[in-house]
Amino acid sequence: MPELPEVETTKRGIEPWLKDQIISKIIVRQPKLRWPVSDEIHSLEGEKVVSLSRRAKYILVETAKGTAIWHLGMSGSLRLVEASEDPGGHDHIDWQLSNGKVLRYHDPRRFGALLWVAPGADSEHLTHLGPEPLSDAFDAAYLFQRSRGKSQAIKTFIMDGKVVVGVGNIYANESLFKAGIRPQTAAGKISKQRYERLVAEIKTVLAAAIEQGGTTLRDFVGGDGKPGYFAQQLFVYGRGGQPCKFCNTTLKEIRQGQRATVYCPSCQR
DNA sequence: ATGCTAACCTGCGCGC
């Protein structure tokens, strides 16, 4: 479930409990995630957590003996639990901490990952990523330039992590609605002016969702175990066949690259 | 190079 706001919320939620703590022990009950969990992850045992950071939808936990990189996939969550709390189904990984707490990774679909990279090394997964959507590097000039000559639909274009990271299916739908752009439009045919609007809406929508702790759909919980409250503010995602909140036109639902796209045929041109 | 499809995996809701 996690999109960028959920990942950022998770990172902020667990950071105070992890930073400067010693990782006493790492228990991997199920190593078969998106990529197998390497045995080298155990080199973090006994190490102090120096810092946490986020790049795209990855959470990086740095120690002197290497960096752990979490990805939550579609259904993953990370939260702090008491050591006395028994693991349940799909609780694949525990990090026992020196403060007595346990960082517990839960992921029914196992599309997530826990990677280990050596100190000072770069992960292959992070090296070819586009700019962060909330950074100054992501602007209309950049998107306009990157999109010239592309016949690809604007929606799949902005969901491509090599173009810009962190724009998942929910926020791609929402920002295209707010920008008034039809999702099927070829990226290469969109004017600089319309990209100005789109970039502004992507930044606004993501920032607002982070502010409110992410979007809760089915089972997401942030690092503190509390759900987010953005879901009721969605204009199009999950609302196919229902009336547009602006103009009352029936929202249309189509598929683009096996993902649901919902848009307003009247507001989005 | 570009852009689309299938695949990874489990759970849930819906229609019958």
Add this chain to the structure above:
DNA sequence: TGCGCGCAGGTTAGCA
């Protein structure tokens, strides 16, 4: 009540 089908927040490999 139970069963089968379709769908779900992401990402990558492979193919035309």
